Amino acid sequence: MIPLDARHATNSDELVINWHLTEACNYSCRYCYSKWHTTEPSKELVRDHVASARLISEIFDLFFPTPANHARLGMKWNSLRLSLAGGEPLLYDREIVQIAEQAKSVGFKVSIISNGSRLTTPLIAELAPQLSVLGLSLDSADPETNCGIGRADRRSRVLQLDGLAEIVRYGRRLNPSLRLKINTVVNALNFTEDMSHLIRQLEPDKWKVLRMLPAVTTDLAVADQEFAYFLDRHAALADLISAEDNTDMVESYIMIDPRGRFFQNSSSGGAYRYSAPILDVGINAAFRQINWQVEKFLARYMVSQSMCLI
Secondary structure: OOOOOHHHOOEEEEEEEEEEOOOOOOOOOOOOOOOOOOOOHHHOHHHOHHHHHHHHHHHHHHHOOOHHHHHHHOOEEEEEEEEEEOOOHHHHHHHHHHHHHHHHHHOOEEEEEEOOOOOOHHHHHHHHHHOOEEEEEOOOOOHHHHHHHOOOOOOOOOOOHHHHHHHHHHHHHHOOOOEEEEEEEEOOOOOOOOOHHHHHHHOOOEEEEEEOOOOOOOOOOOOHHHHHHHHHHOHHHOOOEEEEOHHHHOOOOEEEOOOOOEEEOOOOOOOOEEOOOHHHHOHHHHHOOOOOOHHHHHHHHHOOOOOOOO
């Protein structure tokens, strides 16, 4: 962690802690960065209600906005959000509902990032009241492209976008303050695609466009001009777009892996760097074992202060 003097602290609307609950996923995206190579699946804390509750409490205590915590991180923020990601977190739908309810009761705002394939009307009815943000990872509107990327299950079934749009609309009716964010990874198979129709159909509050990050593999990586081409093609949606290149993503997120360790991608590429398990050494000691650059977080945030970060 790179500390800043408290007198240089900058205001941020929201501090987001990203907890990747599981490596398991029903899709096999070729460039997926959610690979922690956990050899013991039982170690994933999502399976342990008591451990999950302890971790939520530890996270809240360290990052809840107080003068001491502001000084520790070198910035000020007004609220705290726990973002639940994966893998595909909705593979554990019962656990996710419980975790979301618990996190909200402690004092977090809560968000989920999902590939959408397991999102149903009954599930969104349970989740929508707990969430401030629903995030969906959508890299293409074309079934063939999705299959090529690996966004298909073992039976080669891809996401049915019309059904997803209706579920999202239902969730927003239940919770009118629910914000929708779309994440799109620009890669070698979709950089020429026009996704405008899909984005307008779903009506997100934010569209985060990320360049494929070679943290685990270089498969389907894109060149500078290809990433720029995708952005230029969607210039009409610029008010929704928050673009992130590879350098923007390194050491600018606070991330926790399925085993309850802080982790960061390396500025030189390659494998992740990990802290010791938070529940073993305490969250303060664990957080000091990884690098998080507050300047880079704030640089991402200042792109659009009215939009949320996940």
